[in-house]
Amino acid sequence: MRDLGTGFGYLLKGQRWVFGHGRWFGFGLIPGLITLVLYVGALIGLAYGADDFVAWATPFADDWSEAWLAVFRGFLVFLVFALGLLLAVVTFTAVTLLIGQPFYEELSEQVDKSVSPDGTAPESGLPLVRELWISARDSLRIVVRVAAWAVLLFALGFIPVLGQTVVPAIGFCVTGFFLTQELTSVALQRRRVDLRKQLAMLRSRRLLVWGFGVPLVVSFLVPFVAVFLMPGAVAGATLMARDLTGEGGQDTREDPATVRLTVQDPDAR
Structure with a gap:
């Protein structure tokens, strides 16, 4: 259970890092703002076009009574928009990371440098185009996995009691896992760790x-919050990536507690 607190601690450390480095916080906001504008436009279009889509997809219901037709198609419109919203939440990070690859690469490198004893950060050595291709390919693979889970969980949601309690909890855990993968991939790709090893x-x-x-x-899930938390999430995920690769124990460059311990008690080791 200790790892739960450690994981949450990395999330808080990432937010503190970007707020303590205001320039990088503003720099990291740019991709999220661009993605937000695109997604808002897409959801508005979906809201206006869902009626026509449902009517086109259900021609067999044209002869139903008006009351039953309204209930049936109204439910389907709600379902289409709900699925679109779920897909938007799940893919927001992937699209933001794809758009913001150069931004978040730079941000992640700065985090690495700030905690590395020698002030350096790992580099993949790959051209930017190659890095973008790998990021897009891996993001697509993750989206396919998430979509499969979403269909399964949606179907399980119709099970009485379990569908309203256990299934949503599993959904949050699944989404949290893949969201973390997307965020840590920024730092792990620079370390030449492929998707299979990342998932492992x-x-x-x-x-x-x-x-x-x-x-x-x-x-x-709170509107617009994702945009403002993304820079800190990338920073925290970079710190977590260092832990996953065994580098976390070396992160003492900006650790005041470690400095105080060394000064007050040289024999503490």
């Missing part, structure tokens, strides 16, 4: 991942 790392520390990802998912 995260599965081996599920409580750590859930402690970081689930609170973030819950906060992302």
Whole structure:
């Protein structure tokens, strides 16, 4: 259970880091704002076009009585928009990371440098185009996995009691896991860790991942919050990536507690 608190601690440390480095906070907001504008436009279009889509998809119901037709198609319109909203929440991070790859790469590097004893950050050595291709390819693979989980959980949601209690909890854990994967991938790709190994790392520390990802998912449900938390989420995920790769124990460059311990008690080791 300790890993749950550690994961949440990385989320808080990331937010503190960006607020303590205001320039990088503003820099990290740009991709989220661009994605937000795109998604708002898409959801508005979906809201206006859902009626026509449902009517086109259900021609067999044209001859139903007006009351039953209104209830049936009204439910389907709600379902289409709800699924679109769920997809938007799930893919927001992936799209933001894709748009903001150069921004978040730079932000993640700065976090690495600030906690590394020698002030350096790992570099992939790959061209930017190659990095964008890998990011887009891996994001698509994750979206497919998330979509499969979404369909399964939606179907299980119709089970009485379990569908209203256990299934939503599982949904938050699944979404939190994949959200964390997307965020840590920024730092892990620079370390040349491929998607398969990333997933293996995260599965081996599920409580750590859930402690970081689930609170973030819950906060992302509040409109516009995702935009302002993304820079700190990338920073916190970078710190978590260092932990996952065994570098976390070296993060003492900006650790005042470690400095005080060294000064007050040289023999504490």
